[in-house]
Amino acid sequence: MIFLILSTIGLLYFFDLWYWKRRNLPPGPIPLPLIGNLYLFREETKPGYKLWDNLRKKYGGVFTFWMANLPMVFVTDWKLIKQHLIKDGGNFVGRPEFPISMEIRKGAYGILESYGPRWVQARRFTLHILRDFGLGKNLMEQKVIGEVEKMLEILEKIGKSGVDMQNIFDASVGSIINSLLFGYRFDETNMHQFLELKARLNQHFKLGAEPIGTLTGMYPWLGRLPVLSNYKKATTDNWAALMKFFRQQVEEKLAIIDYDSEGNADYVDAFLKERKKNEDKEDFGGFEMEQLDSVCFDLWVAGMETTSNTLYWSLLFVLKHPEVLKKVYEELDQKVGSDRIITIADRNNLNYVNATINESQRLANLLPMNLSRTTTADVRNRGLPYPKRYKIFPEPYEFRPERFLEEGTGNLKKVEELCPFSIGKRQCPGEGLAKMELFLFFSNLFNKFRVEFHPDSADASIEKDFGLTVKARNYKVVMTKRY
Template sequence: MVTTARKTLYGLMVSKVIKLSMMGNDQIKTIGISSIFGEELVNPNMTRLDLNNLEKQLLQWKKKYGNVITIWIPDPQIVVGDAEAMKEFIKHSEAYAGRPTLNVMKLILGGNYGLVFNDDSFWKSQRRFAIHVLKDFGFGKPVLEETIIDQANQMIKFLGELNGKPIDMKKILNTAIGNVIHQLTFGWTVPLDSDYIMDFHIKMIEVTAFFVHPMGLLCEIWDGFRILDPLFNRVMKKALDKNDAIVENMKKEIKKHRETIDYNSDPKDYIDAFLIEQRRQKAEDKLDGEWSDKQLIAAIYDLFSAGMETTASSTRAFILYMINYPEAQKKIHEEIDREIGRDRNITMSDQVKLPYLQACIQELQRIAVLLVVNAQHRTTEDVIIDGYRLPKGTTIIPQFQSVHLDEDHFCDPERFDPTRHLDKENRFSKNDKVTPFSLGKRSCLGES
């Protein structure tokens, strides 16, 4: 069976090489991946991807081969690693606003639903809706800011009661930050010592890990490869079982909201807002499509996966850098004491008063690697980038880590240095080369 699978995989990938050459891409340096089964498939001299240090490997390849290369994960992906070339994602944003159709999304969510990889036919309206909800109900509004402050104060109290005892910050941070998303989405929170959100987080990580697991990559090449799951210790079945548990929990929350919602009042949370719009669109009984429950479930998935994990990981990284750079930590304390004092909580309106803290946050967003490879885009028309012609339907990745960690843009790039982001008057200066939320019309909703 394995030999047959290798031959089939070989044939599929060779056909993609031929197709890639026919597209006019043959001048771009192509870097291959090693076989999922341990041997080279298309070219015996192809370079293996180092999944443990892929962001650094892509930077090295940029230096060696040029600003635009092709890698296989498992389909051909055009990787752009140059700040100037990435401006095309903004200048011609519509042309780079597509997303690839993923077989794994069909397995997990029944299709390209959600807010990240949602279908090209309705991504714009769903993005507008999500931004409307986040702005008019969530971000910048008292109810969410109050939740953030409350969770921060609970963490301070919890840590103070430890009296210096060492602690793994992962659970408490994930719970506190998850509570903010939970409040926004479901309308309620859990105690910091609860396992509820951490259990949800663990399940979600195991499901999303399947996207880059060899079995998941095989399914992207051909859905029929799912028959090989027993050879991979049934990793697909385990991921789908975890996914079913997550989806079932979301369905229960949606059911509760349907039983208590007042369609004539303002929404209490994201689910309420969606259900109100779903009724307005006369889509309550639709099993598929833009305003179906599938879209709501996938949107909730994305709010948690994109909002909770990245924020929690960033916060843990920030704590680590503050421990290793005590002089920066001292300056932050001095700035807060001077500008805010110790008698009240910091709010979003205080942001402009804290330029050094803003500089530290931007430096963290530059130096921290949360995703080794950024989210894929798909060209919606023929484009030219860095002199290369790419046809409509090409999968392309703006790899901003190849800018963030490049000494040509940032001197001594692996050193944490907030002063990079301060002008001569020590005012915060936003650097357009630091793009942690990605670029173009598909940039992260969190930036909005």
């Protein structure tokens, strides 16, 4: 009798898991209890591109992949992506609530993981403040150029001794967003603090991408088990350290803020003043301290991680392709011809430099999958046919900036399928700043210095280290002044 009951329960469970829950979803691999489809992540499929491509070939342009107990629908065809995220974009602006995020963030706070009215308010307020600080104007360009000049000064002092550019890119780009958030940059007096925070952030992203990290993220109670406790503890400790850093800056602002002053010194200053205006409203009208903590994290990470990593990848790709390096120098010599600082006014004249940056973003492909969204209304495929597969980027693993140049004229061409900042209503609000940073750092670095691999890095690898954002393996370069 007991056997019959257990067998019946088992059959009902697997009927629910393998049929009932999947009946209205696009096709996909069969999920296993607890882990879903995470068993498909293997060393040979990291960082994920091969896995997604294999599933696309088997199940079509739209398929379902279970992240533990969460079904995620992947849309891999460009025409369908545009249909859903642009034409029907208003229905694709939600975010799933990942249990570990809800635990450490204390709710769906911030910009990246919030949704509904809170997300609308946070995005609108952030864009407003960034525009006040000069986003898209000369004021912001001057801030970026200031960090570019400081980077070039550091590299000139280092000379030919060799340097790993990762920390330098991190600190230079990180100083821009840190200045916008808190009003100060990173230098020799606080660099140790920055490097510690960056190390924690790297570990946070790496753990979050591993299947075991996903499991403890989806089932935080697993973190109480002896074998898995270290994974959850690392996640919560890293988050706590970052929050401690952000809250310390906020408390220092609270001690000196003048609520009656005109203008804002930085983002935190603006947020605290808005909080003061709404102090009589429930939850401060959406300007709670928990919201500020999460917004600081989102902006600090988004404003540094992708831009810095793209610069590091671009340097690696160019040095691994001497023919590209030669063309970059030829264009700089022809269009600039001196060691003056390159500005945004030069951007339209440096087509090959821009194409090289575009190709670096394409091939680096920092996010193996986009940030997930949830629908805010019932959505169907609307009967769209799955178009015949065509190659947007032939030989996709080859580094060829010419993909982004018009044949014959050499002018930069727009390729809409290159969308490293996502598309639709959830498109990155800092895209303009990131593009400016990439151009100014990249062009000025190569204009100022002749760059080559350090002898210790002659065999530098282009293999990607797995994480929520993929990283290049460390390498060193040697700088020689060109003028």
